[in-house]
Amino acid sequence: MSEKLLKVEHLYQYFPAGGFGKNKKYVQAVDDVSFYVKKGETLGLVGESGCGKTTTGRSLLRLYEPTKGRIVYDGKVLFDSGDVPMMDEDSNDILENGEPKFGKKTAVDMKPYRREMQIVFQDPYASLDPRMTVGDIVGEAIDIHHLASSKEERYQKIQRLLECVGLNSEHANRYPHEFSGGQRQRVGIARALAVDPKFIVCDEPISALDVSIQAQVVNMFEDLQAEMGLTYLFIAHDLSVVKHISNRIGVMYLGRLVELADSYELIFNSLHPYTKSLISAIPIADPKIARANKRIVLKGDVPSPLNPPSGCRFRTRCPYATEQCAAEVPKWREVSKGHFAACHNLEKVN
Amino acid sequence: MSEYLVNIEHERLSFFTPAGEVKALNDVSLHVSEGEVLGIVGESGSGKSVTAYSLMGLTAHPGKLLGGTLDFNGHRINDMSEKEMQKLRGNEVAIIFQDPMTSLNPVYTIGNQIREVLKLHTDKTKSEIQARAIELLELVGINEPEKRLKQYPHELSGGMRQRVMIAIALACEPKLLIADEPTTALDVTIQAQILELMMELKDKLGMAILMITHDLGVVASMCDHIAVMYAGNIVEYGTTDDIFYAPKHEYTKGLIRSIPRMDSKEHERLVPIEGTPVDLLNPPKGCPFASRCDSCMQICLREKAPVTFFSDVHYTSCWMNQKAELEGGSKK
Numbered sequence: 060m061s062e063k064l065l066k067v068e069h070l071y072q073y074f075p076a077g078g079f080g081k082n083k084k085y086v087q088a089v090d091d092v093s094f095y096v097k098k099g100e101t102l103g104l105v106g107e108s109g110c111g112k113t114t115t116g117r118s119l120l121r122l123y124e125p126t127k128g129r130i131v132y133d134g135k136v137l138f139d140s141g142d143v144p145m146m147d148e149d150s151n152d153i154l155e156n157g158e159p160k161f162g163k164k165t166a167v168d169m170k171p172y173r174r175e176m177q178i179v180f181q182d183p184y185a186s187l188d189p190r191m192t193v194g195d196i197v198g199e200a201i202d203i204h205h206l207a208s209s210k211e212e213r214y215q216k217i218q219r220l221l222e223c224v225g226l227n228s229e230h231a232n233r234y235p236h237e238f239s240g241g242q243r244q245r246v247g248i249a250r251a252l253a254v255d256p257k258f259i260v261c262d263e264p265i266s267a268l269d270v271s272i273q274a275q276v277v278n279m280f281e282d283l284q285a286e287m288g289l290t291y292l293f294i295a296h297d298l299s300v301v302k303h304i305s306n307r308i309g310v311m312y313l314g315r316l317v318e319l320a321d322s323y324e325l326i327f328n329s330l331h332p333y334t335k336s337l338i339s340a341i342p343i344a345d346p347k348i349a350r351a352n353k354r355i356v357l358k359g360d361v362p363s364p365l366n367p368p369s370g371c372r373f374r375t376r377c378p379y380a381t382e383q384c385a386a387e388v389p390k391w392r393e394v395s396k397g398h399f400a401a402c403h404n405l406e407k408v409n
Numbered sequence: 410m411s412e413y414l415v416n417i418e419h420e421r422l423s424f425f426t427p428a429g430e431v432k433a434l435n436d437v438s439l440h441v442s443e444g445e446v447l448g449i450v451g452e453s454g455s456g457k458s459v460t461a462y463s464l465m466g467l468t469a470h471p472g473k474l475l476g477g478t479l480d481f482n483g484h485r486i487n488d489m490s491e492k493e494m495q496k497l498r499g500n501e502v503a504i505i506f507q508d509p510m511t512s513l514n515p516v517y518t519i520g521n522q523i524r525e526v527l528k529l530h531t532d533k534t535k536s537e538i539q540a541r542a543i544e545l546l547e548l549v550g551i552n553e554p555e556k557r558l559k560q561y562p563h564e565l566s567g568g569m570r571q572r573v574m575i576a577i578a579l580a581c582e583p584k585l586l587i588a589d590e591p592t593t594a595l596d597v598t599i600q601a602q603i604l605e606l607m608m609e610l611k612d613k614l615g616m617a618i619l620m621i622t623h624d625l626g627v628v629a630s631m632c633d634h635i636a637v638m639y640a641g642n643i644v645e646y647g648t649t650d651d652i653f654y655a656p657k658h659e660y661t662k663g664l665i666r667s668i669p670r671m672d673s674k675e676h677e678r679l680v681p682i683e684g685t686p687v688d689l690l691n692p693p694k695g696c697p698f699a700s701r702c703d704s705c706m707q708i709c710l711r712e713k714a715p716v717t718f719f720s721d722v723h724y725t726s727c728w729m730n731q732k733a734e735l736e737g738g739s740k741k
Contacts, residue, residue, distance in 0.1 A: 299668070342600070343630070
């Protein structure tokens with residue numbers, strides 16, 4: 060359990076957004092994010108829209124080429140920009156004579172790793188090619204990686220995959236438009252499973268589905284994990300679903316991780332003021348608790364990632380903000396065992 | 410005419426599409442008193458929006474009202490002409506749509522869109538209208554209202570746009586505000602702001618709210634009564650506590666079981682409702698939920714269940730409750 064399958068160290072992802080020369084502007088979608096995912100666990104990633112959770116998921120699969128950072132999968136370095144400090148087992152920067160130690164610049168060919176790392180996309184209506192049958196959608200990955208030696212084997216594999224996600228084998232000859240949202244998402248999952256991956260990034264896989272269907276898909280994710288020993292990075296904005304499925308949860312705000320802990324610890328013993336307000340803002344489906352619950356309502360909106368606030372990015376909406384928050388970026392530190400947070404005023408807040 | 414602000418009785422509404430008749434509403438009855446917050450919950454396609462839109466005379470083209478009566482504030486909506494409806498809309502009844510990105514006109518300024526309502530429904534002078542527009546933006550918590558009035562929708566964030574939508578809806582102090590998934594497109598922290606604002610304004614202005622949503626969490630904190638819809642039927646109606654603590658219909662029970670709870674300590678397995686929603690083109694003969702129901706009986710497939718009352722305001726249509734009544738009634 061404790062073995063780290065994936066390590067992300069100092070990941071930066073900036074997107075150019077107009078301007079020339081010195082005035083060139085960047086959307087700082089992900090800014091210095093470090094975390095690891097242990098073998099067989101589910102790490103949840105939550106945050107509001109535009110906080111960079113999807114970008115993080117895509118960058119670590121190198122669907123976007125990261126601006127800076129290091130990605131280590133199963134002990135092998137997939138990407139290293141060569142200018143970010145290496146980290147030791149406890150996620151502290153390794154120092155050599157007081158100077159941070161940098162890695163060697165690397166960027167490996169991802170194709171062999173695509174068999175190991177897969178993704179399920181958010182929108183089941185947009186992520187399936189409408190002109191391909193479901194069988195071909197699932198079979199495409201099998202063809203690319205030459206996983207079937209004969210047509211017969213390919214066919215059987217597709218059937219087995221469809222059954223695995225609760226669809227009938229006769230569905231293989233149909234087109235995506237013939238399916239409901241929940242069924243399409245199952246096709247998306249079957250496609251990801253086609254190459255027997257070990258690690259799946261689930262990018263808001265249930266937000267486009269109806270409530271009664273969501274529970275079906277969540278249960279299926281859990282069953283598949285138990286059966287095949289999968290590791291998930293589960294991205295969502297619905298904290299109650301993430302809490303249900305995850306072992307640990309990371310909270311992002313405007314491109315940075317602000318808190319990461321075991322899911323139970325994070326919900327009931329959160330430290331960061333943003334996490335606290337996020338949890339209190341979730342509507343609870345229990346009228347007595349909901350009436351008694353005092354929401355911490357945050358003022359204002361999320362600032363633009365084109366021009367984020369200096370220092371702590373949450374300070375413009377934080378009720379505890381001080382001058383220090385504007386001057387310095389709060390350090391990402393381990394407050395208690397396995398509970399990380401980045402805030403200057405943790406003592407004052409709690 | 411009636412003691413209720415809104416009184417819908419036995420409404421039937423269908424969409425006549427090329428593929429056939431889609432029965433969107435099958436005998437829907439509900440009422441809203443003044444100052445009440447009624448929540449309508451259900452999955453997409455269950456008919457919750459259609460119910461509310463028909464109340465404003467906004468049924469989209471292939472749709473047709475086939476039967477039933479709709480009364481609102483002393484008006485019989487069925488008999489009203491389009492001209493009379495226009496006087497009503499935005500004046501006595503107003504609506505906030507789901508997506509603030511698409512429901513504001515991108516080529517007009519915010520000010521233009523707020524003033525338009527006031528111009529149509531009041532005989533205020535130009536300067537009075539301007540003053541009222543500023544007052545409205547202040548009411549919904551927007552800073553620097555004079556500056557905002559000159560801005561276009563694309564210059565505002567999602568939460569701000571939804572606030573503008575609310576300002577437009579409240580311009581003439583309507584008796585009823587229909588909120589069609591007002592926070593679905595927003596983030597949780599912004600959602601909390603908007604819900605708080607709506608409740609505050611309700612207390613201040615004393616209007617009734619018809620809250621349409623699929624989020625049980627939203628209705629739990631806001632609503633006095635809840636109507637649960639499934640495939641064009643109201644399957645259960647009751648006070649918020651009735652629905653959450655003593656649900657009687659199998660669909661309501663399943664819905665409440667299927668949501669993950671924040672306060673559960675152990676890792677419990679979710680209990681989903683199996684199957685998929687019904688196809689309204691060919692609705693089943695009996696109970697619409699029968700095909701997904703664990704306690705489905707022979708009779709459920711044949712006939713629709715009659716309404717069982719548990720109190721003045723709590724009722725449901727499910728054969729399971731009839732069975733309990735037939736067998737002696739005590740174990741409900």
